[in-house]
Amino acid sequence: MYKYNSIYRENKKNTLLYFCYDAIIDGGNEWYENTERRLDDAASKGLFYLGMGISGGEDGARKGPSLMPGGHKEAYQIVHPILTKIAAQVDDGPCVTYVGPGGAGNFVKMVHNGIEYGDMQLISEAYDILKNVADFSNYELAQIFRHYNDSELESFLIEITADIFRVQDDLNSSACGKQYLIDQILDKTGMKGTGKWTVQQAAELAIAAPTIAASLDSRYISGLKDERVVAESVLEQAGLQIDPFRFRNSEKEPLQQLINRFVHKALYASKICSYAQGMNLIRAKSNEKGWNLNLGELARIWKGGCIIRARFLDQIKKAYKRNPNLANLIVDKEFSRELVEREIPWRKAVKLAVRSGISVPGMSASLAYFDAYRRSRLPANLVQAQRDYFGAHTYERVDRPGSFHTEWARIARELKSGDVRN
Structure with missing residues (x-):
């Protein structure tokens, strides 16, 4: 996009002519550091520059996307009247804001896409349990996800998932009639790289983002289709037998609905943890770069137009309004209550999947994140002792300040000698 009547292309040299x-x-979609380099280059030429994340897909192009501009604030002030008209409109305004300086806009869009990866992975895991454990038909799955979309899970991705399960395949039919298109789609997921960037940045900033990372790993594994086909055969021949959860006919309906309830609760709880990871990553980069990003405002502009638009983004906005320095969405009073209410069915859904040989890395990662974050003491003390043992990396104590080193090997030898003598 270029400012009207200011920039022209010279066909032969493909150079830009511009005015101050x-x-x-x-x-x-751009790596945020490239944006920052271009900002400096533009400034040296007397230009203003915005790196603007855009989310919305084809629907957003028609009805208005979510816009995440960052860079020179002067540029935003120039184009603000245009962007507010282009952007999706929600109850509390257009889905656009000046995100922040530098590459903030592109960074936020990158994390938005990482959260999107997590959302899609969690929904696919819910589908896997409901179809392959609870034995729901595609028609029933469409009804289930329509019901989900009338609940706290209301979102664009849930809505389109319900639609997907209803579509029949025009290219393939059987004696029983048309088949559902979803069953004819190859189970290999593509990607464009923003999920990988998100996970790389999480590692760089020492931010735990296990749900987003699990979603990326799942896409990689999905790409190993030929290997997975061979592995299935080899392991079956080796004697692998999964004892899946089975229903007796007399109990099918009530048990199906019970599993549906477990999955519904697990999906929402896992979603909270996934978004918590993404928001913490944005805050960490904001702190590192001095961007002073408003996390509540970011949640607001994601409420419409974008792929991750969802009802509960309004709750995220309110959570950061209550406490702009909120350490984690998990400890917000509303989200903590919702997580506790869903904790038992969440565990049951994951347990059921594991027992049935169904991989649920996203839900499992979210649950592990929740369990680790809520515990005041973790087994990291043993890891520190091991690091000190083999590398003299030292450790801290709980009862006094400072760094300590123990000669573990020498003490172990002395103890072994004593054991022999005794």
Whole structure:
């Protein structure tokens, strides 16, 4: 996108002609450091520059996307009237805001996409349990996800999932009639790289993002289709027998509904943890770069237009309004209550999947994240002792300040000698 009547292309050399104080908007998915380099280059030429994340897909292009511009604030002030008209509109305003300086806009869009990876993975795991453990038909799955979309899970991704289960395949039919298209789609997931960037940044900033990382790993594994086909055969021949959860006919309906309830609760609880990871990653980068990002405002502009638009984003906005320095969504009073209410069925859904040989890395990662974050003491003390043993990395104590080192090997030898003598 270029400011109207200011920039022209010279066909032969493909160079840009511009005037001072023009505003350039880069609306593609871009690595945030590239944006920062271009900001400096633009400033040296007297130009204003915005790196603007855009989410919405085809629907957003028609009805208005979520816009995440960052960079020169002067550029945003120039194009603000245009962007507010382009953006999706929700109850509390257009889904656009000045995100922050530098590469903030592109970074936020990158994490948005990482959260999107997590959302899609969690929904696919819910589908896997409901179809392959509870034995729901595609028609029933469409009804279930329509019901989910009338609940706290209301979102664009849940809505389109319900639609997907209803679509029949025009290219393939059987004696029983048309088949559902979802069953004819190859189970290999593509990607464009923003999920990988998100996980890399989480590692760089020492931010735990296990749900998002699990979603990325799942896409990698999905790409190993040929290997998975061979592995299934080899392991069956080796004697692997999964004892899946089975229903007796007399109990089928009530047990199906029970599993549906477990999955419903697990999906929402896992979603909270996934978003908590993404928001913490954004805050960590904001602190590192001095961007001073408003997390509640980011949740607000994601409420419409974008792929992750969802009812509960309004709760996230309110959580950060209650406490702008909120350490984690898990400890917000509303989200903590919702997590506790769903904790038991969440565990049961994961247990049921594991027992049935169904991989649920996203739900499992979210549950592990929840369990680790809520515990005041973790087994990391043993890891520190091991690191000190083999590398003299030292450790801290709980009863006094300072760093300590123990000669573990020498003490162990002395203890072994004593054991022999005794």
